[in-house]
Amino acid sequence: MILLGCVSPFAIRLLLRDVETGGNTAGRVYALSTAGSILGTFLPVFWFIPTYGTRPTLEGFGLVLVGVSIAGLWPRRRLYASFAAAVILAWIFLPSGIKPPQVGELVYEKESAYGYIQVVRDGSKTELILNEGEAIHSIYDPNSLLTGGPWDYMLVADSFRPAQASAPVPKDVAILGLAGGTAARQYTAAYGPGVQITGVEIDPEIVSVAHRYFHLDEPNVHPVVSDARYWLNTQAAQYDVIIMDAYRQPYIPFHLTTREFFSEVHDHLRPGGVAVVNAGRTATDYRLVDAIASTMAAVYPSVFLVDVPAFSNSLVYGSTVPITVADVEHNLALVNEPVAQDVARSVVNDGRLRVSPYHDQVFTDDLAPVERLIDEIIFNYATGG
Numbered sequence: 001m002i003l004l005g006c007v008s009p010f011a012i013r014l015l016l017r018d019v020e021t022g023g024n025t026a027g028r029v030y031a032l033s034t035a036g037s038i039l040g041t042f043l044p045v046f047w048f049i050p051t052y053g054t055r056p057t058l059e060g061f062g063l064v065l066v067g068v069s070i071a072g073l074w075p076r077r078r079l080y081a082s083f084a085a086a087v088i089l090a091w092i093f094l095p096s097g098i099k100p101p102q103v104g105e106l107v108y109e110k111e112s113a114y115g116y117i118q119v120v121r122d123g124s125k126t127e128l129i130l131n132e133g134e135a136i137h138s139i140y141d142p143n144s145l146l147t148g149g150p151w152d153y154m155l156v157a158d159s160f161r162p163a164q165a166s167a168p169v170p171k172d173v174a175i176l177g178l179a180g181g182t183a184a185r186q187y188t189a190a191y192g193p194g195v196q197i198t199g200v201e202i203d204p205e206i207v208s209v210a211h212r213y214f215h216l217d218e219p220n221v222h223p224v225v226s227d228a229r230y231w232l233n234t235q236a237a238q239y240d241v242i243i244m245d246a247y248r249q250p251y252i253p254f255h256l257t258t259r260e261f262f263s264e265v266h267d268h269l270r271p272g273g274v275a276v277v278n279a280g281r282t283a284t285d286y287r288l289v290d291a292i293a294s295t296m297a298a299v300y301p302s303v304f305l306v307d308v309p310a311f312s313n314s315l316v317y318g319s320t321v322p323i324t325v326a327d328v329e330h331n332l333a334l335v336n337e338p339v340a341q342d343v344a345r346s347v348v349n350d351g352r353l354r355v356s357p358y359h360d361q362v363f364t365d366d367l368a369p370v371e372r373l374i375d376e377i378i379f380n381y382a383t384g385g
Contacts, residue, residue: 005079008029008030008033009035010027011029012029012131014027015028016027021305022050026144027278028091031285033374034287040061040090041334042292043057043059045058045067045153046340048060048061050113050115053111054111054116055101055111057093059371063088064093065268066084066088068196068294069084070084070085070319085216087145087246089333090228090319094104098145099133101118101120101129101133102133103120103122104120104121104122104123104127105120105121105122106119106120107119107121107213108124108209108212108213110205110209112202112203112204112205112206113203113205114202114205114206114248115130115131115203115248115285116130116131117129117130117135117203117205117206117209118130118283119209119213124141124142125139125140125141126140126141126213126214127139127140128179128180128206128209128213128214128347130248131248131321134250135247135250135311136149137179137247138151138179138180138181138182138210138214139151140180140182140185140213140215141215145185145186145189146186146339146340146342146343147182147309148308148309148310148311149182149310149313150245150278150308150311150313150315151182151183151186151245151306152308152343153306153308153343153347154183154185154186154187154241154243154245154276154315154346155183155186155187155190155339155340155343156168156332156335156340157241157243157274157276157317158240158241158274158331159320159328159331159332159334159335159344160270160274160302160304160317160319160323160328160331160378161273161321161323161327161331162272162323162327163326163327163330164330164334166232166333166334166338167208167331167334167335167337168334168335169191169195170187170191170195170239170240170241171194171195171196171237171240172196172197172198172237173195173196173197173198173240173241173242173243174197174198174199174236174239174240174241174242174243174268175197175243175245176200176228176231176232176242176243176244176245176246176256177200177201177228177243177244177245177246178199178201178210179201179210179212179245180206180209180213180216181199181210181214181221181223182214183243183245184197184199184216184218184221185214185215185216185218185221185343187266188218188220188221189339190337190338190339190340191337193218193219193220193278194220195220195266196220196222197218197220197221197222198222198224198236198239199221199222199223199224200223200224200226200228200231201223201224201225202225202226202227202228202246202299203225203354204225206218207225210223212376216313228244228246228253228256229255229256229261229264232261232264232265233264235358236268237268237309238268238269238270238273238305239268239269239273239291239339240269240270240272240273240274240301241269241273241274241275241276242265242268242269242273242274242275242276243254243278243280244265244275244276244277244278245277245278246309247280249264250374250378251370251371251374252279252288252370252374254363254368254369254370255362255365255368256258257292257295257304257368257370258295258364258365259295259298259299259362259363259364259365260317260364260365262275262295262296262298262299262300262318263299266299266300266320267349269320270318271321272319272320273320274319274320275296275300275317275318275320276315276316276317277292277296277315277316277318278313278315279292279313279314279315279316279376280305280312280313281291281312281313281314281377282312282380282381283312285315285376285377285380285381287373287376288374288377289316290358290360290362291360291363292316292360293305293316293356293358294358294359294360294361294362295361295362295363296316296318296356297318297358298317298358298362299318300319300320301319301320301321301322302318302319302322302323302324302355303316303317303318303319303353303355303356303358304315304316304317304319304325304328304354304355304356304376305318305338305353305354305355305356306352306353307352308349309350309352316356325353325354325355329348329353329354332344332345332347332348333348
């Protein structure tokens with residue numbers, strides 16, 4: 001990139017014949033440069049990447065650059081031109097491919113319009129890996145419905161309401177960020193096919209992968225391909241539980257972290273309904289959890305936290321009505337569905353449930369620096385801070 005940045009001033013120097021025509025020479029070079037910048041911005045984003053993918057786009061534009069270099073160097077620099085030709089031959093004949101998984105056996109991979117998708121088999125588990133591969137977005141294990149991950153703790157969200165006479169059973173659940181459908185499958189197993197689940201996923205390729213590799217075929221699960229907030233504003237009904245698990249690891253889309261968004265979620269919850277957010281963290285850095293919980297506290301009268309022991313995640317629960325820890329523990333004790341019962345016992349017996357202490361920053365549509373916050377968390381983690 002540094003060398004490419006030197007091209008325009010170097011070209012001007014080569015073309016410059018005298019000082020009087022310097023302005024015209026520089027103007028022509030920078031006009032051509034600007035036209036190239038416009039094409040270089042719009043062609044990859046609107047044509048090449050959606051049509052051919054990121055890798056072919058990078059290789060294609062790289063070959064154009066090599067071709068221009070050959071044309072320019074051929075009359076005087078046959079050695080350099082021959083080297084450029086060798087680069088092209090190496091690109092054609094040497095083996096290449098998309099990166100292998102960090103662990104397990106790669107079953108499927110594809111680059112969609114939204115990211116790089118991998119399906120990896122690790123023992124009896126099938127895992128959905130996206131983009132950089134540092135996080136697991138869904139797990140399917142025919143031998144166990146529970147995963148030890150954040151999806152398990154979404155099962156008991158309906159217990160975060162005033163003390164009930166019988167075990168709370170949700171009738172309608174919305175999952176914003178369906179991915180491979182781990183939470184949807186668990187909800188169906190725990191509460192039966194009577195619970196209606198709407199799963200919103202922005203990437204149609206991920207929905208296809210969920211059907212093909214993660215056995216998302218329950219008749220009560222209704223996948224919708226859409227942006228979560230747009231769907232919420234245009235198609236959503238009323239729900240007992242709304243789960244937000246929309247990650248482009250490690251980032252959460254900023255428009256799904258704001259007070260306005262959580263207010264819209266509140267409007268689509270029935271009285272006593274619960275909003276749940278899966279938030280990432282490290283062992284000691286809870287700043288993202290702090291920001292999410294603080295923002296939710298500006299909308300919901302009661303906000304609670306549950307840390308996931310096996311993953312670097314915390315679940316943030318917001319109730320539409322005031323409740324206490326005693327209310328939640330009472331309801332968790334009533335849970336009798338076998339799958340959800342194990343999770344409920346874990347929350348109560350292991351002391352993971354607590355009232356959120358966070359009431360600091362509140363993200364808004366006008367200011368939600370979630371990317372900068374996550375970058376700081378990553379930097380501190382990488383540097384041992």
